[in-house]
Amino acid sequence: MELTSESFLDLMKNQFEIESDKVGFDVAFRNLNDWSSLQALIVITVIDDEFGVTIEESELRNAITFGDLFHLVRTKK
Amino acid sequence: MQLKGISIKGISATVPVKKEDNLGLPWMDEAQRQKFVETTGIRHRHIAKNITATDLCVDAAQRLLEKLDWEGDEIEILIFVTQTPDFQVPGTASQIHHRLALRKDCVTLDLNQGCAGYVYGLSMIGSMMQSLGLKKGLLLVGDTISQFISHENTTIKPIFSDAGTATALMHDDESIWNFACEVDGSRFKTIHLPKAENGRQQDLQMNGHDVFSFGLKEVAPGLKKLISENGGNETIDYLVMHQANKLLNDAIAKKLGIPKEKVPSSLYKFGNTSSATIPLTIAARMDTALFNESKTWVLAGFGVGLTWAAVYMSVKDLTCLQVHEI
Numbered sequence: 001m002e003l004t005s006e007s008f009l010d011l012m013k014n015q016f017e018i019e020s021d022k023v024g025f026d027v028a029f030r031n032l033n034d035w036s037s038l039q040a041l042i043v044i045t046v047i048d049d050e051f052g053v054t055i056e057e058s059e060l061r062n063a064i065t066f067g068d069l070f071h072l073v074r075t076k077k
Numbered sequence: 078m079q080l081k082g083i084s085i086k087g088i089s090a091t092v093p094v095k096k097e098d099n100l101g102l103p104w105m106d107e108a109q110r111q112k113f114v115e116t117t118g119i120r121h122r123h124i125a126k127n128i129t130a131t132d133l134c135v136d137a138a139q140r141l142l143e144k145l146d147w148e149g150d151e152i153e154i155l156i157f158v159t160q161t162p163d164f165q166v167p168g169t170a171s172q173i174h175h176r177l178a179l180r181k182d183c184v185t186l187d188l189n190q191g192c193a194g195y196v197y198g199l200s201m202i203g204s205m206m207q208s209l210g211l212k213k214g215l216l217l218v219g220d221t222i223s224q225f226i227s228h229e230n231t232t233i234k235p236i237f238s239d240a241g242t243a244t245a246l247m248h249d250d251e252s253i254w255n256f257a258c259e260v261d262g263s264r265f266k267t268i269h270l271p272k273a274e275n276g277r278q279q280d281l282q283m284n285g286h287d288v289f290s291f292g293l294k295e296v297a298p299g300l301k302k303l304i305s306e307n308g309g310n311e312t313i314d315y316l317v318m319h320q321a322n323k324l325l326n327d328a329i330a331k332k333l334g335i336p337k338e339k340v341p342s343s344l345y346k347f348g349n350t351s352s353a354t355i356p357l358t359i360a361a362r363m364d365t366a367l368f369n370e371s372k373t374w375v376l377a378g379f380g381v382g383l384t385w386a387a388v389y390m391s392v393k394d395l396t397c398l399q400v401h402e403i
Contacts, residue, residue, distance in 0.1 A: 037232060041289055045328050054293050057286035
């Protein structure tokens with residue numbers, strides 16, 4: 001999948017099972033009800049699968065918002 | 078790494094009768110439980126109570142020897158792979174040797190390996206049988222890792238389960254095994270059991286994120302290389318992987334481009350049984366009707382160490398027993 005703002009946010013929306021208007025680059029994903037260690041593994045697996053980028057734990061730890069995560073993926077791609 | 082002249086003739090597995098259900102985990106709500114089972118693939122776990130990995134492996138071995146009609150005094154080598162031995166001293170293999178009434182000059186030793194332990198065990202017993210000219214061997218692989226996971230350890234408790242297995246090996250001129258392995262000891266604490274403090278047993282610790290990263294970045298490309306060097310995906314009938322969890326195993330299989338029907342799983346019924354997952358999965362999921370014809374397998378273990386090890390091999394005339402509970 002080509003990495004764009006739209007494709008990234010669509011992917012995150014599907015993984016977190018939340019409504020479209022609640023997913024944005026300024027949303028802190030750790031504050032969402034779904035967030036857990038299991039959810040973190042789902043996120044890194046789907047990002048690896050769709051964009052070919054494997055995120056390390058230390059990198060994920062520094063990401064707060066979906067915008068941080070998108071920036072991280074774009075930088076590593 | 079190539080090993081010639083040894084083949085697998087039989088596999089059996091034994092699990093504790095006590096079972097726990099991840100759909101009954103008290104610290105999760107119903108939706109969380111469903112999501113956990115769906116994502117990890119793990120519903121039931123077998124938990125050893127008052128039995129050890131030795132007991133499970135001895136049961137598996139006794140049933141297998143009987144089915145194969147092999148006598149104890151025919152076995153010339155016994156290797157026991159475990160991270161949960163009965164005692165720190167002595168090693169457990171000698172006790173198993175006694176319980177199975179094997180011959181006195183049987184080569185008998187322990188091997189401390191985890192998730193990649195089955196493949197390491199195959200490479201070790203195969204190499205020794207070949208170099209020493211031994212005709213028949215027994216590889217026992219099992220763990221009761223649940224003893225190191227307390228009720229408070231809610232992150233990893235729903236993953237791990239207990240099992241013991243036995244694999245019978247025999248000299249076979251036509252057989253060729255091709256191995257590959259890698260180790261990253263800098264990450265040894267990714268899955269580890271801290272030493273007891275003030276006599277108090279510590280809990281097993283696991284950094285799931287690091288295991289995933291290792292699986293995606295190291296294991297998948299390593300397996301791809303092994304398979305490609307041996308003729309490619311089309312030559313494989315089954316890829317039997319260590320049963321870590323469904324999310325990671327599916328991701329690795331997808332990266333390799335191997336369809337799900339060629340990647341058997343035993344996670345739903347048996348969880349992650351550490352070193353025992355590969356032979357347990359073969360016993361639990363393989364179609365025994367296929368065992369008379371030659372089949373090509375890739376067996377791949379990965380985890381504790383961190384390390385991974387895989388073997389590309391053909392199997393023919395295999396005796397495989399159904400999983401037994403004790």
